[in-house]
Amino acid sequence: MAKCDLSIELDDPQALHAGGSTISGVVRVRVDKNVETKGLVVTSGWATHGRGNVTSGVFNSKTLFTGEWRSGDTPEYRFELPVGSWPPSYHGNYLNIDHNITAQAKIAWAFDPKASQTFLMRPTGGPESAAWKDPAASSNKLGCVLFSIFSIVFCVVFFGGMIAAGGPSIVFLAIAIVPLLVGLGYGFKVLLPRYLLGNVECSLSPNQVSPGEEVKGELVFKPRKTVSINAIKLTFQASERVVSGSGSNRKTHTNVFFEKEQTLVGETTLQPGQEKRVPLAVQLPGDAPYSVDLTDNDLIWNVLIRIDIPRWPDWTKNIAIAVVPSGKPMQPAAASAGTVAEATSQAVSPVGQEAEVSPSGITFTETAQHFWELRNDRESVMELAGAVSGLTFDIDAFVERRLLYSGDDDPHVFKDGYAVWAHFTEPPLPMVLYVPHDLADEFEQIGRDLWKGRGTIVGWDAQHRRLQIKLENSAVI
Amino acid sequence: MKTELQERSCGTTMPWQWCNLRRNPFGELTRAERAQLAVVDIQGIVQQVSQDHTAVQFIGDCGRGKTTRMLALAHAMADASYVYLPEDGPCPSIAVGRPILIDEAQRLPRKVGKAVFASGLPLVLATHRDLSRSLRRFGYSVDTQSIGAANTPELICKLLNRRVEASRREPDVAVPRLSLHDATVLVRKFGSDVRSMESYLYDVVQSQSFVSLGLDHGQMRFVD
Structure with a gap:
C-alpha cells in the first residue's frame, strides 16, 4: 500500500485552455505513514489514447x-504551469488527445504515488508551413525515384546475368x-491513363488552411485520344490513421x-x-479538427x-491539406523542430566553463536535457544527434546492464569490447556506452554504480x- | 446543438465523463500499464527461473496473453531484461538479465540464439514454436506452458474490469463493470482470444462516447 495518496484539483477544470496560457490548481497529499520524498513533481503534458x-x-514540470x-499530514501545494500549445485536444473514434496535469511523489524503494487530471486545450497557432510536408507528394516522388533505380538495377542484373549464362534460363525467367x-x-x-489523357496537371493552394477557409485549384489536361469519361469527381475527406502494436x-x-x-x-466525351x-474548390467546415501528425497517431x-x-x-491524385489554427502564428507544433534548432545552435555557441564542457562550449547536462525533451520525437532527436555527433564530454552514468548481443549491424562496438546500457544522472537519459576492451574489468567491478569518464x-x-556514446580508453573513475 | 466535428475538437466535455472514465478502457496501453494490469500468477515462474540453465517457454496463439505475461514478469523482476524480436529488420540488442525474457523467441537468429543459450542465464521465452530441444542441447531444463486454456469467463471478467478500473476518472465515483454474464458471452464469441475481445469491446464502448442520456439507466453496455 502506498504511504501517501495524491489528488489534483484544477482551479477551472471545465475551461477550454488556450495553448501557451497557464493552468493552476492545487496538489493535495494525504499521508498514511511517515515518508521521505525526493520530490513532489507536477508536470504539464499531453498523451494520446x-x-x-x-x-x-x-x-x-516543477x-x-x-x-x-x-x-496524518494533509499538506497542499499550489502550482501554476504553462499549457502546451500543440497538439490540440481531440476526441475521435480511434484517436484521442488529452492534455493533463500529473503529480508524482518520488519515494525511494516504493511505488511512486501518482495522480492525474485532464483538461481541454485549444491552440491559437499551428505548424509552420515549412515544417509541414505533403506526404502524398513526397511518397509519389519517392515512388518514382525508387522505381527508376529498381528498373535500372534490374536491367543490369537480369540482362547481364543472362548474357553471362549464355542465354535465357528458367531461373532468369522466374526472376x-x-x-x-x-x-x-x-x-x-x-x-495507361496518361496514354489517353496526356499529362494531367493538378494543383490546390494553399495547402495549409484554417477551418472555414477555402482551398482552390485547377485540373488541366489535353487528351491525346478521343476519350469518354463517366465523370471527374473530387472527394474531400478527413480520417484518423493510427497504428497499434509493433512487429x-x-x-x-x-x-x-468526414467525407464529401x-x-x-459529368459523363462526356x-x-x-x-x-x-x-x-477545383474545397470549403473546409468551420469546425474542422486540425491536422495532427504524431508518432503512430495522425x-x-x-x-x-x-x-x-x-x-x-482511372486517373487519380491524392493531395494532403494541412488544417491549422487561424490565430496568430506561434510556431507550436513545430515546437520540436524549434527545440532542435535551439539545441543545435546552443551546441555550437559557448556557454560557461564547467567540468563537463565540450570544446564547443555545451555541457553534457545541457545536451542530455535536450535529448530527454525530444526523445519521443524520432525525427527531431535524430536531427539533434546528427548535430552533436562527434562531441566529447565528461560523463557520469549509472550502469544498468551489459548487452549479451548488441546487433551485427552496430558499427560502434569496439573489437573485443562490448556495450552496456546506462543512464545519465539527471535527467535520467538512457544511453548505450560502447566499452573498449581495456575498460571491461573496470565495468565488471562497477556493477550498477556510478561510472565517470569521457x-x-x-x-x-x-x-x-x-544516446550512443563511445568511451575513451583513458577514462578515469 | 453541437455537430460531430465540434464535439471532436471544440467540446467542453470529455467523451467518457458521463460514466466516470477518462478514456475508452479497451484502447492501446503503454507497456508499463499492460504489466501493471496483468492478471497473472507470476510467483511460480519467478521461483522457477531463479537458477542458471532453467527456462520457461510460453506457447500459444496470438492474443492469448503471452506478451502480457512477459511484461508482468519484467515489471516484477528488477534484474530481468525484456526484448521483443520484430518480424522484419535486424535482431535488437539483448541485455544480460536474470532472467532474459525473449518475446517471439521463434525469430531468434541461429547465431544469436546460440549466444543466448550458451550464456546459461535463466530464460523465459514467448514463442509460437517449441524450442525445448535447442534449449536442452545447451543444458537447460525446460518447462513448457500452454497459454490460453485458462482464459475462463471468471478470469476474463476480472482482467477486463481491471482495465475499466484503470481508466477511472474520479476516485470516489462508481465506474461501469462487466458482469460474469458479459464475460461468458465474450468467451463464447471469441474463445480464449483476449485481444479480439478487447478490440470488440473498444468499438462497443466507443459507440457510447459523449452520451449522458438515453442509455439503460445510465449504464454502459458491453455486449449486444
Missing part, C-alpha cells in the same frame, strides 16, 4: 516539495516475373469521419488536343481527384531510444 499506440509529451511528510508484375502495376496505374502485431487502423464528394464534370480546364485531411474512364484504369557521442539508437 484510443486504438493507436500511446504517444505522449511533457511541456513543463518540483513543489522535497522532504519528509509525517503520518523476371516479380519486376514484370511491378512494372505492369505501374503501367496500369500511371501510364508482426503492427496494425494500421483508419477511420474516415463532388461531381465536377473529350476530344484529342482540346485542353480541358476544371476549376489526423489527415486530403482531397482525392478521380477521372473515371470506363473500361480503363566519451564521444556517436548517434542515437532509435529502437531503444538511447
Whole structure:
C-alpha cells in the first residue's frame, strides 16, 4: 500500500485552455505513514489514447516539495504551469488527445504515488508551413525515384546475368516475373491513363488552411485520344490513421469521419488536343479538427481527384491539406523542430566553463536535457544527434546492464569490447556506452554504480531510444 | 446543438465523463500499464527461473496473453531484461538479465540464439514454436506452458474490469463493470482470444462516447 495518496484539483477544470496560457490548481497529499520524498513533481503534458499506440509529451514540470511528510499530514501545494500549445485536444473514434496535469511523489524503494487530471486545450497557432510536408507528394516522388533505380538495377542484373549464362534460363525467367508484375502495376496505374489523357496537371493552394477557409485549384489536361469519361469527381475527406502494436502485431487502423464528394464534370466525351480546364474548390467546415501528425497517431485531411474512364484504369491524385489554427502564428507544433534548432545552435555557441564542457562550449547536462525533451520525437532527436555527433564530454552514468548481443549491424562496438546500457544522472537519459576492451574489468567491478569518464557521442539508437556514446580508453573513475 | 466535428475538437466535455472514465478502457496501453494490469500468477515462474540453465517457454496463439505475461514478469523482476524480436529488420540488442525474457523467441537468429543459450542465464521465452530441444542441447531444463486454456469467463471478467478500473476518472465515483454474464458471452464469441475481445469491446464502448442520456439507466453496455 502506498504511504501517501495524491489528488489534483484544477482551479477551472471545465475551461477550454488556450495553448501557451497557464493552468493552476492545487496538489493535495494525504499521508498514511511517515515518508521521505525526493520530490513532489507536477508536470504539464499531453498523451494520446484510443486504438493507436500511446504517444505522449511533457511541456513543463516543477518540483513543489522535497522532504519528509509525517503520518496524518494533509499538506497542499499550489502550482501554476504553462499549457502546451500543440497538439490540440481531440476526441475521435480511434484517436484521442488529452492534455493533463500529473503529480508524482518520488519515494525511494516504493511505488511512486501518482495522480492525474485532464483538461481541454485549444491552440491559437499551428505548424509552420515549412515544417509541414505533403506526404502524398513526397511518397509519389519517392515512388518514382525508387522505381527508376529498381528498373535500372534490374536491367543490369537480369540482362547481364543472362548474357553471362549464355542465354535465357528458367531461373532468369522466374526472376523476371516479380519486376514484370511491378512494372505492369505501374503501367496500369500511371501510364495507361496518361496514354489517353496526356499529362494531367493538378494543383490546390494553399495547402495549409484554417477551418472555414477555402482551398482552390485547377485540373488541366489535353487528351491525346478521343476519350469518354463517366465523370471527374473530387472527394474531400478527413480520417484518423493510427497504428497499434509493433512487429508482426503492427496494425494500421483508419477511420474516415468526414467525407464529401463532388461531381465536377459529368459523363462526356473529350476530344484529342482540346485542353480541358476544371476549376477545383474545397470549403473546409468551420469546425474542422486540425491536422495532427504524431508518432503512430495522425489526423489527415486530403482531397482525392478521380477521372473515371470506363473500361480503363482511372486517373487519380491524392493531395494532403494541412488544417491549422487561424490565430496568430506561434510556431507550436513545430515546437520540436524549434527545440532542435535551439539545441543545435546552443551546441555550437559557448556557454560557461564547467567540468563537463565540450570544446564547443555545451555541457553534457545541457545536451542530455535536450535529448530527454525530444526523445519521443524520432525525427527531431535524430536531427539533434546528427548535430552533436562527434562531441566529447565528461560523463557520469549509472550502469544498468551489459548487452549479451548488441546487433551485427552496430558499427560502434569496439573489437573485443562490448556495450552496456546506462543512464545519465539527471535527467535520467538512457544511453548505450560502447566499452573498449581495456575498460571491461573496470565495468565488471562497477556493477550498477556510478561510472565517470569521457566519451564521444556517436548517434542515437532509435529502437531503444538511447544516446550512443563511445568511451575513451583513458577514462578515469 | 453541437455537430460531430465540434464535439471532436471544440467540446467542453470529455467523451467518457458521463460514466466516470477518462478514456475508452479497451484502447492501446503503454507497456508499463499492460504489466501493471496483468492478471497473472507470476510467483511460480519467478521461483522457477531463479537458477542458471532453467527456462520457461510460453506457447500459444496470438492474443492469448503471452506478451502480457512477459511484461508482468519484467515489471516484477528488477534484474530481468525484456526484448521483443520484430518480424522484419535486424535482431535488437539483448541485455544480460536474470532472467532474459525473449518475446517471439521463434525469430531468434541461429547465431544469436546460440549466444543466448550458451550464456546459461535463466530464460523465459514467448514463442509460437517449441524450442525445448535447442534449449536442452545447451543444458537447460525446460518447462513448457500452454497459454490460453485458462482464459475462463471468471478470469476474463476480472482482467477486463481491471482495465475499466484503470481508466477511472474520479476516485470516489462508481465506474461501469462487466458482469460474469458479459464475460461468458465474450468467451463464447471469441474463445480464449483476449485481444479480439478487447478490440470488440473498444468499438462497443466507443459507440457510447459523449452520451449522458438515453442509455439503460445510465449504464454502459458491453455486449449486444
